[in-house]
Amino acid sequence: MMLEINIALLTIGGLVILLGLFSSLIKGRFFISDPIVALFVGILISSGGLDLVHLEHWGKPEAILEQSARLAIAIQVMGVALRLPKGYLFKHWQPLAILLGLVMPLMWLVSGLLVYLILGLPFWVSLLIGAIITPTDPVIATSVVTGTIAEQNLPARIRYTLSTESAANDGLGYAFVFLPILLLTKPPGEAIFHWLTKTLIWEVGVAVILGGVFGYIAGKLLLWSEAKKMLEKHSFLAYTVALSIFVLAAVKLLGSDGILAVFVSGVMFSMVVNGRDRAQEEQVQEAIDRFFTLYIFVILGLNLPWQQWLELGWSGLFLVGAILLLRRLPAVLALKNQISSIIKWTDALFMGWFGPIGVAAVFYANLSVQRVGLESIWVVSSLMICASILIHGLTAVPFTKFYGKTNEPIIFYEQS
Numbered sequence: 156m157m158l159e160i161n162i163a164l165l166t167i168g169g170l171v172i173l174l175g176l177f178s179s180l181i182k183g184r185f186f187i188s189d190p191i192v193a194l195f196v197g198i199l200i201s202s203g204g205l206d207l208v209h210l211e212h213w214g215k216p217e218a219i220l221e222q223s224a225r226l227a228i229a230i231q232v233m234g235v236a237l238r239l240p241k242g243y244l245f246k247h248w249q250p251l252a253i254l255l256g257l258v259m260p261l262m263w264l265v266s267g268l269l270v271y272l273i274l275g276l277p278f279w280v281s282l283l284i285g286a287i288i289t290p291t292d293p294v295i296a297t298s299v300v301t302g303t304i305a306e307q308n309l310p311a312r313i314r315y316t317l318s319t320e321s322a323a324n325d326g327l328g329y330a331f332v333f334l335p336i337l338l339l340t341k342p343p344g345e346a347i348f349h350w351l352t353k354t355l356i357w358e359v360g361v362a363v364i365l366g367g368v369f370g371y372i373a374g375k376l377l378l379w380s381e382a383k384k385m386l387e388k389h390s391f392l393a394y395t396v397a398l399s400i401f402v403l404a405a406v407k408l409l410g411s412d413g414i415l416a417v418f419v420s421g422v423m424f425s426m427v428v429n430g431r432d433r434a435q436e437e438q439v440q441e442a443i444d445r446f447f448t449l450y451i452f453v454i455l456g457l458n459l460p461w462q463q464w465l466e467l468g469w470s471g472l473f474l475v476g477a478i479l480l481l482r483r484l485p486a487v488l489a490l491k492n493q494i495s496s497i498i499k500w501t502d503a504l505f506m507g508w509f510g511p512i513g514v515a516a517v518f519y520a521n522l523s524v525q526r527v528g529l530e531s532i533w534v535v536s537s538l539m540i541c542a543s544i545l546i547h548g549l550t551a552v553p554f555t556k557f558y559g560k561t562n563e564p565i566i567f568y569e570q571s
Contacts, residue, residue, distance in 0.1 A: 188549075295543070
């Protein structure tokens, strides 16, 4: 097992180095995103490739994927929170409210019904899979809205809206996922009562409060340390990574939603310390995000159910097309006039298309498999995850450049 772990560490470390050296070339010329490269590297060293690493030798694959994805999401949502302008959520709450309050439930229902109608799985299992693939992924979304190409072609209102939504709905996805889990594992009355009380109030509501408290205290302590000249400049970055991990673990130990709490803590922390004024830290934060998130796509590539995908046949391919086209785009187009950050049709098309499925779905899918015990959950979810990584990753650069060509240049540099 140690040999396999060292091979995996060598692979991940080498991957981060190579992408750091050639990422602009790979993304700009070949339109290949970092998550695609990481996924294919994982497939290459898996039992389906060079047969170098077997995830099951390390332990239970579902548990490894769940916890690995949980850590990656925490680091990424903290990074999103720190990159937002100070007070952004309070100034631009309206588009986020529509996207989370209306678009997200519609995405869940549409996704679940498509799984039910196309694959014929039991209704609540279908809605569980729909809930798993509902959250838009902050890791893949970040690869779409950050970097030179995005900054030169996308207005700030689009970039910030997509980033903020992807970070916030990862934590809120907890409520959508646990409703069908509870209905599949408990009597209906008990399940609904548990969901309304424990899930919504404690695991989601308290997560917001705890995240805010932890973020505020962490920010005030940092300012106090700086005022006393006890903080070295480079300590800020380690501080924010540590805050992500601390909040994730602490809130989970209290039985609440750690991912949502991490995002809220990041927003509150940034407000207290005015993190957007730290230009150098922002750049290095992106590098840290890359190091702490790319590994999950390698691990994902080690545990793909190829044979079960083939058994889905044409229904699986039909589901991929239907989900990618109907899960999000129609809802955003229908509500475009209510979303203040959408001004033109091109805004709605871009935001409607780029709702990638990724690390959040890996986390919720493996959590669900362990709670419900149905392998079909991972089979369908992993198919949608990999399809989204590939298709959204390949279309990110050309669609971004196309957006830039079809809009007035002045829009690219507007401030939010």
